[in-house]
Amino acid sequence: MLRNINQPRLCNGTRLAIKKLLNNVIEATILKEKYKEEDVHIPCIPMIPTDVPFEFKRLQFPLRLAFAMTIKKSQGQSLSVCGINLENPCFSHGQLYVACSWETIRFVCLCARRSNKKHRIPQSTIIIIEMINNKAITYL
Incomplete structure (x- = not known):
């Protein structure tokens, strides 16, 4: 997760397993201890960049594929x-x-x-x- 959507369930750094990809929603399962195996729906959200000289808006899922995490991001995670x-x-x-x-x-x-x-x-x-x-x- 790249953004906080529904704290404390869906917050920055939450690990998810993707179950189903749809056009505007992703169905996923939380891999975190407290909410482990809970199904969630992640919508597309508008992203408006501020580091460019012109304005535009795009819809994007607030997720990133992660094979690696920083030590800070991985705090509180259960890893085997x-x-x-x-x-x-x-x-x-x-x-x-x-x-x-x-x-x-x-x-x-x-x-x-x-x-x-x-x-x-x-x-x-x-x-x-x-x-x-x-x-x-x-x-x-």
Whole structure:
């Protein structure tokens, strides 16, 4: 979801499974914990861009296909398998803690870049690499 339509059910970041595509409505099932397996209808909504010098309006579904999410967007989600990409450093150790602290995750795959003279690996990434080397984390 890209916009809040019906809080708290349909809000920004809600994961959905699409059941049926119609011309003006999408039928979907919520994959979120509290409202899990609840059927919802998502209408086309008018989108009016403000970053162009002329005005126009288009109807669009407020959805985006997501194979990846930011750590912030994925907070509160229940994921059974998760991959964490650490090629770019986290803002803080707290952000990395949030990414690694989901109770329902059984497998975690962490990707970190190798060190060379041009690029220094951030401290948080070094800690994660040590955890992988010590087999403290099960990975795919």
